[in-house]
Each structure stands twice: as structure tokens, then as C-alpha cells.
Amino acid sequence: MRLDKFLKVSRLIKRRTLAKEVADQGRISINGIQAKASSNVKAGDELTLKFGQKVVTVKINDIQDSTKKEDAAQLYSIIGEEKIPE
DSSP states (O other): OHHHHHHHHTSSSOOOHHHHHHTTTOOEEEETEEETOOBEEEEEEEEEETTTTTTEEEEEEOSSSSSOOOGGGGEEEEEEEEOOOO
16 A cells, blocks of 8 residues: 555545655655655554654554544554654
């Protein structure tokens, strides 16, 4: 599945266009390698996302084409979350 679609389906980022912009700015990496919006992700991959003043690392548990809001958090596990010092 494409990275931007996974971010939208998992609700880590609300809109696919926003997910594409964030990825194209180089703020997302998959298993330590900088990713583009069109990069493929699979279960077991580790994503690192830079949101403003924090870095979130998540592990992908499952890939689904669509999911309910209540079930979206089960698609990933948060491994770490840290603030970036200003």
C-alpha cells in the first residue's frame, strides 16, 4: 500500500493530500530510509514521522484498504515519541 494512503487510513494524518505534502518534504522515513508519498509500506515496517516539534515512531501492525475510526489505531503501534529541542 502507498505510504500516503496508509497514513490516511490509519488516521495518523487526516487527509491524503496532507500526507503527500509531509512525505514530499522529507519528514517521513520507512525503516530509516527517507520515503516519498508513493513508497510502499507493509506490515512490520517502522515509520518515523516529524510533526512540528515532535518525532513519532510507529510500527505497522496491519494493512487494510479502509477501516472504521475506532479500529484505525489497531493498524499501528507507537514505539516512541520525543520532543525536538528548539
